[in-house]
Structures are given as structure tokens and as C-alpha cells.
Amino acid sequence: MTILAVVFCVLVLILLITWGKINPFLAFLIVSILAGILLGIPLGNISKSLEVGIGGMLGSLAVIICLGAMFGKLISDSGAAKKITEVLMNAFGEKYIQWALMITGFIVGIPLFYNVGFVLLVPLIFSVVYQYKIPAVYIGIPMLAALSVTHGFLPPHPSPTALVNLFDANLSTTLIYGFIVAIPCMVIAGPFFAKTLKKIEAKPLDIFIPKDDLNRELPSGINCFLTALLPVFLLAGSSLAPYLSFGNTFLEGLFTFLADPVIVMIISLLIATYTLGIKQKTKIKTIMDGYADAVKDIAMILLIVAGAGALKQVFIDSGVSNDIANLLGGWDVNPLLLGFIMATIIRVCLGSATVAGLTTAGIIAPLITVTGANPNLMVLAIGAGSLMFSHVNDSGFWMYKEYFNLSLKDTFKSWTVMETIVGLVGIMMVLLLDVFI
Template sequence: MAIIYVSVAILLLVLLITWAKLHPFLAFLVTSIVAAILLGIPLESIPATLEKGIGGLLGSLAVIICLGAMFGKLVSESGAAQQISTSLMKLCGDKYITWALMLTGFIVGIPLFYNVGFVLLIPLVFSVVYQTKLPAVYLGIPLLAALSVTHGFLPPHPSPTALVPQFGANMGLTLVYGLIVAIPTMALAGPVFAKMLKNIDSQPLETFKPANIESNNLPSAFNSFATSLLPVVLIAGTTALPYLTGGDHSALTFIKFIGDPMVVMILALAIATFTLGLSRGMKISKIMDSYSDAIKDIAVILLIIAGAGALKQVFVASGVSADIGDALQSIELNPLLLGWLIATIIRICLGSATVAGLTAAGIVAPLVLSTDVDPNLMVLAIGAGSLMCSHVNDSGFWMFKGYFNLNLKDTFKSWSLMETIVGVVGIIMVLILDAVL
């Protein structure tokens, strides 16, 4: 019965947005309340449940998205984005630009948390859009497909990293298998699939439109790349440094602090304010006005993400994910396929890839211990399922729709289908690896 109520709630959400034309934030709140009542959450607990969901999802994400928007705005207005896109075009040319963006997303995505990578790299995509006049969705999907692949398959991202010890897997071997699965997956879901999306009309947010600056007034290529990639370097460096400290507690504590995405973004924005702004003659008042403009566009996206967090918390608090898992656990399937299926169902219901992965892991962990299934491949199978069928209860869906300024139909045709391709190709590659090994 719980699965029926979840289906009713998701259908209601879709109808409120598409048919009733309600603002997505309001639609989320209405749907969350209806779902909470249907799923048996006490009336007096519903407001607290919604507040917990909104606060839990926006806690650090709001800061990261806002700082990332400011960072992207400065990269855009200073000419750094124009310099980067010009350099990329000289290196790759129009013919291979989608593959270059895919590789950029993959390399950056390995050490970078997904939401941080999203807000950092979307301005780069838009700068290439305005320079090449190529469709925004066509250029954006390859990069975001690569980010999704790293988020679901590769440590040190939260879900795969947490699953490794639960299954008794090996971190290094999981990473090697993950790379084998990731390369064909992101190629098919990225540049290959993107060829089908050239006709989607997208007008990206004006806040990321790069200023048209004469080449002799652009920051140097080194300054542009070094400053723009500084958050990546900081997080990648703090990921590797703990292995060089010899276990020193003080050093590990400091590295953990510096490596926190929020701290990284604060440091990166402070440095960028100087290297791309003040040192090149920009007045501090102009820079701050630019930051304010960036926040105005992000506010709507934050509200929608908050609404998605409220609905997700209703599903979590009601225990519906456990009910769904129990119903599926008795199905006789290949354990890898079963893990993928459970993660897929929970992903569709809850929206969060990380929550779907961790919840599915708790359900299938006994299968890993009681069968001869490869635990490293189970990590990847659940990772693939956790990326499936992103739709209106996923914050990534709304970030993509908002940043690319798309309608719902085109968001489903591009973002949702791309994520589904990642999940399907991912599990196929896992099953092939299982047969070979």
C-alpha cells in the first residue's frame, strides 16, 4: 500500500506543476503534506518533518551553491571563462568539444562533490556556448554525464565510499572496476547521446553570460585556468594529503577542515576576488554588485531544492524505503541486478542518489555475505541504480532545469534520459565484468 501512496504523491506533484501550473516550491509543499498524511505521519509531526527535510538538504548546499554562483559570475565577467573556452577551442576544435567537456567533467568530478562540481563547471559550459554558438544542452550533457558517473561509481564520493566497508569490498579494486565501468558509460550518456539533443532550445541564465572582452584585455590563460580550477586542486590535494601525514592527528584535523567543500569555496572565492578582480583593476563595489546579481538567480533554484528536500524527508520518516526494500528482497534475481533494482526504486521514490545508494546497501548487505557475489561489483551495481530515472523529486533535476532555463518536457528528454542511460549502461557493464571475472 505504501508504494501506491508514493506513486500517488509523485503523480500529484507532476500534475500540480504541469497541469495546475503551480510554482514547483509550492507544489512540493502541498505534495509533501498530502504524502505525509497518506503515509501515516502524525499530523503534529508533519511541520517538523518538512522543516527537517528543507534544513537538512539546504544546510551546506545553500552556502556552496551561493558561493559557487558568485565564483562563476566572477569567472564569467572577468573574462576568465572566455579565455578558458578560447583555449579549449584552439586545443580541440568544434568537432571534439563535447569530448573535451566530458573529460573535464570526469577529471574534475573524481575529487569534487557533485553539487560543487555542478555549480563550478556550468559557467564553463555556458562560456563555450556563447563562444561557439552551439546548443547549451548539447554541450552541457557530456560534462554532467561525467560528473554523474563519478558521483555514483567512484570513491571518494559519499555513496561508493560508504558502501565499500559495508560490503567488505576493497577501495582500490572498486576504484579500478569503477573506472572500467565509467569510461564507456559516460561516453554513451555524454557525447554520443548529446547528438540527439541539438534541437532543444535553451537560453541559459543571463548571470553566467560571459562579457565579450577583447583578447588583449583578458586575464592570462594561466591565471584563468589556475583560479578557475583552484577549488578542484584544493579538494584533490586535501584528499591525497592524509596519506602523507603519517597519522598525525593535528594535521589530519586541519586537512579535513580545509578540504570541506564550503571552506574550499570560501577560500577559492577570496582568492578569485583578488586574482580575477582587484589585481586587474576591478573595484570592490562592482565585484560585490556582481555577487548580488548572482544570488538573485540562485534564490529560485534554492527554493525548489528545499521543496525536494521536504518531500524526500516525508518518504524517509514514513519508512517507505524499508517497505519497498522488503517487498523486493524476496525476488529471485542475480544479486547484482537485484541491488541495482532496489536502488533504482528507492531513487525514483526519494530522489537523492546518495540516500538511494545507502538505503539499498542496508537491504542487500545480507545478500553479499550469503552469496559469492563480488562485493566491489555490488558497490557499482547499486551506484548505477542510484543514478536512474532522475525526475521531479531530485534536486539535480531542478538545478539542471533552472540553470539551463528549460521547460519540464525538455528537462525530461535531456537530463532524465541522460541519467537513465548512465544507470542502464552502468549495470550492463557491471554484469559484463561479473561474467568476465
């Protein structure tokens, strides 16, 4: 009976967001209260569960996401993203232009949240379209595929970062595994798949024709690349720290401190503030105003993450999490595949990759302890499922359609198929890693 209550609550959540057009944060809170009542939590304790869930979910996660938003804002405002594109375009040339744009999307997509990266990079795609007279979809899909894989698989993006926290996974290890999964995903869904899309005609609206700022001096290429990738270098390097302490207590403490994701993001932001801000003669007030705007932009993302934490805590406090774990643990199905399928179903129903990932995590979390599944790979498996079958209930679907001025048919043929390829290749890579790890 408790399992049926959980299914009912998930259906109510889906209906509130899709049919009722209720804000996801409010929908999570409403369903959390409903779940608490149906699952037998005393009425006086339900609000306590919500508070514990929200606080436990946000914790250091809020700091990481906010710092990541500030970092991405500076990458955008300083012109670093544009400079990275120019350098790669000059290096690869017209013949390999798709690969240049794909790598640009990947590098710039790591620090930038998806919607910001999309709005920032699509005009760059159109500038290449007008310069080289190449079909927009043909060169656009590789860049957007790269953005998708960073959004679904790589911290500090909200969903993978939150899932790492939920599953008690290791952020550095998840990042390394994420790179291994992401590269074949974006290559197959990007340049390879895009070869089939040459005949799709896109006529970008006039408003999206890029207007170059000829008077603006961009940062150097080396500065842009090193700064944009600094969090990646620091997080990846932190995984080697335990082997460098040589038993020295002070060094162990120092490396543990420097390996903390919050410290990594603070260091990265401080360095970027100088290299892409102060060094470029940008006023400190202008930089700080940009940081404030960045936090405003991701406030709703934080609330959605908090709402998912509330629902997860209700499941835990009611004891239904153990029931779900015992039920699913008896199925003869790889738990990673189970997480992928569940995330796919919720993604198709809700549209939002972030909400799909977080909702799935709250349900699937107890399964990790019961089955002994690798928590780092579970983050990636759910990430792959959360990217599947993007269609009319996904904001990314409509942004792509309107920016490229495509018909619904061509949007399904290009965007939806691209996202599905990313998800399928992603889960295959995760299952392959599971064999060797």
C-alpha cells in the first residue's frame, strides 16, 4: 500500500507541473505534505521533515551552485566564451568546424548553466553560419550536444551536483567518470549525427543575428582556457591529493581542505575575478553586480532542489524508502539501469532534466545501500535518463525551435533525436564502466 502511495504522489507531482502549470518548487512542497499524510507521518512532524529535507539538501550545495553561477557569469560577461570560440575556429578551420564548435560547447558548458550557455553560444553558431554559409542545424547540433552532456553529467551543474550530495558520492570521482561518459556521447550525438541533418533548413530570426562589439578587447586565449577550466583541473587534481601527502598529517589536512568542492569553487572564482575581471580593467562594482544578477538567475533552481530534498526526507521519515529499496532490490535488474529507466519516465512526463533527476534520486537513493551500486555511476545513470526524449514540455525544445526558426517536425528530427542519442550512449557507457570499476 505504501508503494502505491508513492506512485500516486509522483503522478500528482507530474500533473501539478504539466497540467496545472504549478511552479515546481510549490508542487514539490504540496506533494511532500500529501505524501507525509498518506504515508502516516504524524501531522505535527510533517513540517519538521520538510525543514530537515530542505536544509539537508541545500547545505554546501547552495554555496557550490551560487559560486558556479557567478563563475559562469564572469566567463560570459568578460568575453572569454567568445575568445575560446575564436581560438578553436582558427585552430580547426572550416573543414572541422563542427568539432571546433563541439569543443567550444563542452569547455564553455562546464562552468555555465544550460540556459545561460544556450543563449550565449547560439549567436556564435549563427555568426559562423553567416561567415561560412553552412547550414545552421548541421553545425549547431554538435555544440548543443556538448552543452547537454555537461548539463546532465558534470558538476557543478545543479542536478549532478545535487545527486552527488544525495548519494554520498565523491565529486572528483564523479567528474572523472563524467568525462569518460560525456566524450563519446557528444561525439556521436554531435558531429556524427549532424551529418544526417544537412538538408534541414534553418532561417534564424533577425533578432538573433550577431552584432559584434568591435571596440571590445577580449582576454587572451590562454587566460580564457585556463580560467574556464580551472574548477575542472582543481577537482580532478584533488583526487590525486591523498597519494601526495606521504603520511604527513599537515599535508593530509591541507589537501583535504583544498579538495573540498566549496573551497575549489571559491579559489576558482577569486582567480577568475582577477584574470577575467580586474586584469581586464573591469570595475570591481561591475563584477559584483554581475555576480548578484547570476544568483538571482539561479534562485528558482535552488528552490526546486530544496523542494526535491523535502520530498526525499518525507520518504525517509515515513520508512517507505526502505520498502522501495527492498522491493526494487529483489528485481533482477541492474540498479543503474533501473535508475536510468525511472529518470527517463519522469523526464518524458515533466520535461525538466533537473526535476527528473532530483525526483528519481529521492526514490532510488535507498537502493544504493541495498544493492551496493556505485554511487558515482548512479549519478551518471540518472543523468543519462534525465536527458532522454526531450519534447514539447521541455523549455530547451522550444528555445532550440524558436532560435533556429524550425518546424516542429524538424525540431523532433534534430533536437529530440540528439538528446535521446546522448541518453542512450550515456547509459551504455555507464554500464560499460560498471563492468570494469
